[in-house]
Amino acid sequence: MALRTVVLGAGHVARSLLSLLCRNEVADHLQVLGVADRSGAVLDLRRPQLRELAARKAAGQSLRTQAAAGIGRFHSWDAPRLIAEVRPDLVIDLTPSRPDDPGSRHLRIALEQGADVVTANKQPLAWRYSELTGLARRHGRVLAFGATVGGAAPVIDLVRYGAWADQVVGLRGVLNGSSSLAADLVAAHPRIGWEGAIAQLRPQGVLEEDWRLDLHGGDLAAKGAILANVLGAPGHTPLDIRTLPITDLSPSEVAGAAETGHVVRYVLAIGEGHASVSPQVLPKTHALATTGAMAAVEVATALLGPLTLHGTGAGAAPTAGALLADLAQVVAFRQGRSVPPEGWGASAARPPSVSPSVRRGPPLLVPPATRKGQRPALSVRPVE
Numbered sequence: 586m587a588l589r590t591v592v593l594g595a596g597h598v599a600r601s602l603l604s605l606l607c608r609n610e611v612a613d614h615l616q617v618l619g620v621a622d623r624s625g626a627v628l629d630l631r632r633p634q635l636r637e638l639a640a641r642k643a644a645g646q647s648l649r650t651q652a653a654a655g656i657g658r659f660h661s662w663d664a665p666r667l668i669a670e671v672r673p674d675l676v677i678d679l680t681p682s683r684p685d686d687p688g689s690r691h692l693r694i695a696l697e698q699g700a701d702v703v704t705a706n707k708q709p710l711a712w713r714y715s716e717l718t719g720l721a722r723r724h725g726r727v728l729a730f731g732a733t734v735g736g737a738a739p740v741i742d743l744v745r746y747g748a749w750a751d752q753v754v755g756l757r758g759v760l761n762g763s764s765s766l767a768a769d770l771v772a773a774h775p776r777i778g779w780e781g782a783i784a785q786l787r788p789q790g791v792l793e794e795d796w797r798l799d800l801h802g803g804d805l806a807a808k809g810a811i812l813a814n815v816l817g818a819p820g821h822t823p824l825d826i827r828t829l830p831i832t833d834l835s836p837s838e839v840a841g842a843a844e845t846g847h848v849v850r851y852v853l854a855i856g857e858g859h860a861s862v863s864p865q866v867l868p869k870t871h872a873l874a875t876t877g878a879m880a881a882v883e884v885a886t887a888l889l890g891p892l893t894l895h896g897t898g899a900g901a902a903p904t905a906g907a908l909l910a911d912l913a914q915v916v917a918f919r920q921g922r923s924v925p926p927e928g929w930g931a932s933a934a935r936p937p938s939v940s941p942s943v944r945r946g947p948p949l950l951v952p953p954a955t956r957k958g959q960r961p962a963l964s965v966r967p968v969e
């Protein structure tokens with residue numbers, strides 16, 4: 586039987602996913618009953634209407650206007666009310682990664698009501714990983730978040746693979762494509778400086794609304810917190826990632842690196858007792874010397890050696906593709922066909938093999954005193 590599904594958010598990623606669902610076989614196992622945005626929700630959608638809803642929303646039509654034109658039935662409900670009224674089997678959260686973090690509330694309510702959850706929204710997992718995965722475990726539900734890190738590149742799956750198969754001794758990743766594009770612009774035109782690069786990239790929609798998330802490290806720190814938790818460092822948040830702005834490198838340093846066959850990339854590194862985000866000068870031939878906005882990650886394991894992955898790092902369509910992979914896992918789990926992702930029963934999933942020793946790296950900001958000493962630190966060794 587098809588999983589009764591609601592989609593929270595009708596932005597770039599949601600629209601791309603809704604269009605894909607019209608032609609992907611995963612969709613045969615889902616019945617999208619409702620879609621919500623900030624104005625309310627539409628219900629009673631039929632599958633062929635999903636693509637039309639996406640196209641009309643992209644053209645600026647609100648869900649209310651669309652309902653008047655026959656695309657579903659409009660309710661001025663917020664997302665929690667939609668979940669409470671529909672009581673879906675599956676909630677797909679595609680609301681923004683904003684500081685006020687609407688996603689955490691959505692995830693909590695969905696899991697407490699017994700729904701599986703698939704999300705591309707980083708903030709809930711970055712700040713409340715233990716709470717949310719614990720909630721999923723207690724309710725016997727899947728919480729799948731492969732689309733939160735790496736876009737189309739299945740970075741979280743690779744990290745899990747390394748941790749389940751072997752001992753992960755560290756990882757390094759170039760997982761923010763916007764900062765790579767900015768660095769390449771500065772390298773080619775040092776006179777424009779970082780400000781000039783920001784001014785050029787902003788109209789292209791490449792940077793976050795607050796560009797500091799890309800260039801001062803907030804986005805990478807959130808991804809780092811998620812990966813640290815996946816690696817078995819419970820309770821790590823973005824505050825535990827030592828973060829240096831990529832803009833700390835001067836334009837002449839960036840251009841100088843290019844002249845000697847190097848590129849500047851903003852690198853997330855998780856190693857023994859530390860996790861950091863910092864600009865790195867890499868030889869152009871290095872595995873992490875990505876082109877354009879590509880993502881790359883290198884996972885170092887004790888026996889398997891380095892595992893390296895490249896993929897399209899961001900964008901609505903690659904992210905929607907990653908969501909399809911997570912949705913396929915939920916469907917498989919519901920059919921009793923596979924080991925579920927993180928957050929499900931401890932009896933089914935082997936824990937990561939990173940040992941919980943208690944060394945920790947210097948945090949960017951001092952965490953609240955009440956939490957001091959409560960968390961085990963990362964125990965992985967740095968990659969050479």
Ligand SMILES: NC(=O)c1ccc[n+]([C@@H]2O[C@H](COP(=O)([O-])OP(=O)(O)OC[C@H]3O[C@@H](n4cnc5c(N)ncnc54)[C@H](OP(=O)(O)O)[C@@H]3O)[C@@H](O)[C@H]2O)c1
Pocket residue numbers: 593594595596597598599621622623624663664679680681682687705706707732733736899900901904
């Ligand atoms: N875009 C990417 O390349 C990418 C890649 C990886 C992950 N992600 C993550 O995926 C998520 C979606 O990204 P996006 O690019 O699609 O964002 P977006 O275009 O800004 O769309 C966000 C959608 O969420 C809706 N929304 C906001 N607050 C809401 C609330 N409280 N309840 C219900 N709906 C709400 C918005 O409604 P309105 O339409 O009414 O404004 C909008 O439709 C974000 O968390 C982002 O970080 C995005």
